[in-house]
Amino acid sequence: MVVNKKIVKQLLKIGLVLVSLSSCKKDKSTEANFLNLMSVKSASTYTVVVEQNITYSQGLRHQTLNSASYSIVDLKLDVYKPLGNTKKRPAILLIHGGSFFGGDKSDVDIVNLANHFASRGWVAFSINYRLLADKGTVPSQWVQYAQNSVPTVNQSQFLAMYPAHRDAKAAIRWLIANANNYNIDTNYITVGGGSAGAIIATTLGITNATDFTNEISLDTDPTLATTNLNKTYTIKTVLDFWGSGVAVTETNNIYKYQRFDRSDAPIMIAHGTADSTVKYTSAIELRDIYTSTGAAYKLYPLVNRGHEPWDAIVNGKKLAELSFDFIVEQQKIIVEK
16 A cells, blocks of 8 residues: 555644644634634624725616607615625625615615624625616616506506516625625625615515626616626625515516526515505515525514514614524524634
C-alpha cells in the first residue's frame, strides 16, 4: 500500500484542529466561523450605515397607457448595512406598500425593519418602484385581460402591478450584480413588504425569475437593458405583511401558467383578521395553496387588527422579531449572542 505523506500530514492537521475545537468551550460564533456558516447577531449590535438614492435601473413613464410619448425615470433604492461589513452577509430587500398608488422607500415602518435587520448583520435594501401615475409599460396580454376580466374601476390599479413587479425584479438582479460590493452571500436572500409591497414580495418568491421581465422586448422598452438581465437569483424566504398572492394568480390566469409549487420560497404571513383593505381571506387562500403544494409557511393571524398593524405583538414578540426567527430557521443561519 502506497501512502502519500502530504495527504497524511494534511489529515493530521485537520485532526488536530478538530481535537482543539472539541477540547475547548465552543460557542456558536466559533462554530459558524470554523464551518464557514452564515451567522447574525441576536440583538442590535452593529452601527447601521445608510446609502441613499442609488439608481438600480431605469423604466419608462408614459403619458398615457403604452403611448409612444414617454420619459425615462431612474429607479432608486437605499442601502442599510452594518458598519465594518467585512464578512459575507445575508440580504433582505424590503418593499413599501401604498396600493400601487403611492408610498416611498422612506416609509417609516420599512425603514425601521431595515435598521432592525442591518443592526443584526443583514444588508438591507428599501426600494422605490413605478406607481400608477407613472404609467409604466404594460404587456398587451395584461391590457387585454384587464379589459375583459377586471372591473373598469380597478383596471388602472391592476395594470400598475406589472411595472411595479418588473422594477422589483430588476432590483433583485441589481443586488446580485452588486453582491461583492456589499459582501452579500446570494444564497441567503429574503424579500418582504407590506400590503402592495407584500404582494410584490410574494410574487418574487413564487414566480419564475424571468416572469415580469421577458413579456416585453428591448425594442418596446429599451430601459430593460439597464436591469441586469443576465443575472439570476433565488429567493430563500418571503415576509408577507397583509398582502396576498393575487399577482401570482393573475399571472397564472393570463399566461396559463402554474407557478405555485413545492419549490416556492418559504413564506411568513402576518395578517389582521379585521383587515378591510386586503381581506384576511387572502391570507387563508395563500396558506391553503402552500398547504396543498407542501411548501413551507407560517401564518400569524393578527386577531381583531385591521390593515397595516405594524405594532402587532404575537406571543410577546413584535413582527420584526417573528420575522427574524422565521428567516434564521428557514435559512439555517447561526444566531450569535
